[in-house]
Amino acid sequence: MSTGAPQPAGPSTRHVPPPPDTREPTRAGHEIGHGHGRGHGLGLGLGLGLGLGHGLGHGLGLGHGLGPGHRHGTRRRSQRAARLFAWWLTSLALWGCTVDRGFLDEDLFPCASPSDCGEGWGCVRASPYASDFCAPDCQSVRCDGICTVQGRDALCLRGCRLQADGTSSDCGDGLACVRTSAEWDDGVCYPVRRCRGSTDCSAGEVCLAELVGLTPADPRSNGYYCVPAPDMDGECPSRSRPVALESGTELCVATCDPPDTRCPPGFGCLLQAAVLSDVEVLCYPGIYGVPCDDDTNCLLGRCLDTGASGRQCTLGCDEAARLAGGCGGLSSLATHVSALTFECDPAAAGGGGLCVIRSGIGFVCTTPESDAYVCADGLECRTFSSAFDQVRLCTKGCRTDRECNAPGAYVNYCQPFLEESVCLPRFAVGARCSDPRQCLSDRCERGVCVD
Secondary structure, rough: OOOOOOOOOEEEEOOOOOOOOOOOOOOOHHHHOOOOOOOOOOOOOOOOOOOOOOEOOEEEEOOOOOOOOOOOOOOOHHHHHHHHHHHHHHHHHHHHOOOOOOHHHHOOOOOOOHOOOOOOOOEEEEOOOEEEEEEEEOOOOOOOOEEEEEOEEEEEEEEEOOOOOOEEEEEOOOOOOEEEOOOOOOEEEEOOOOOOOHHOOOOOOOHHHHOOOOOOOOOHHEEEEEOOOOOOOOOOOOOOOEEEEOOOOOOEEEEEEEEEOOOOOOOOEEEEHHHOOOEEEEEEEEEEEEEOOOHHHOOOOEEEEEOOOOOEOOOOOHHHHHHOHHHHOOOOOOHHHOOOEEEEOOOOOOHOEEEEEEEEOEEOOOOOOOOOOOOOOOOEEEEOOOOEEEEEEEHHHHHHHHHOOOOOOEEEEEOOOOEEEEEEEOOOOOOOOOOHHHHHOOOOEEEEEEE
């Protein structure tokens, strides 16, 4: 039988893809975090087509909107930065290279490499939204904010506090206090323009508060920042690409290029999208389950080590049960990516238990050799043959499509094979197919899923 679905491989064939707090949140944070169910919470308005796992018939892709096609633009260093650089070099000569006090401690100083910043300092790779800037090494200072991972170094982003009246503690010239959590009023000093809505931004910019569905009237909108919108030609600055919100607004979302996973505050590098791709992927809003390097990446939860699955924005299982009846009730990456689940791993955190992302039907798995990608409860990791190679996917046996889907959903189907039938994800437009059931659009024409 010829089909667009991957074929089970022989039992001896194995191919393993490369694996990639203690404070109480505010009431507003609770509402954002659990949102009274999986479909609510942090109101992400991203029109990204995040159908990870639904492109198996299309070169084992991870869903349109997360692969290649990002556009690159250019940035100009401002004259002010050049003047500051010349001034700083002169000052170093007068001060005898003393950089641990004064100007660098209080104001923004752009840099191109760590050597621009002096001993005990490093250069923070900011984002496509701002110039790179100097920050002290966390080993040389007592950091009052967040130690952000920058390659092999950890650099201190100065901490600040957002106030209920819309103001914040002072960050110095060229820096603004930006939110690092949707649950608490903590922030870090960062070289961007702070906003509550796009009217606070310059022409050609959009406020990130719109990305998470907040209006200027919402007290939780305080502490977000302005990002570029695509230009007239649809181009974005380097290391970002255009994304359309459900409202129709377009903005330039930063990208990361694993193993370089650095993203701007409030975003984490979506490693799940890089499993089968070697191009830059999106920095995704830091909701529960998003991969992270440090707490700057997490709008929800804290950046915690889950073990072999890496660091994720998450919280303890007991807290999740108290807030939302369990991990599955929280607004997480799995809420927006149907091929993933968010469930309790009781062995994580030394046996204390953490909510972790698990691979759902049709997503990559690496067990038993590695726990980097573990199947959700009730699924098993099996080897399939694709058009290019062998691939390990999470699945289970089935007799009907209904057994492959949660109540009210129809994102997977039951594919018959010679020995048994197994659950596989339905395909996106453009994927190969042999049956309309294999297509999310319910239309298979001339062997291809169509709208």
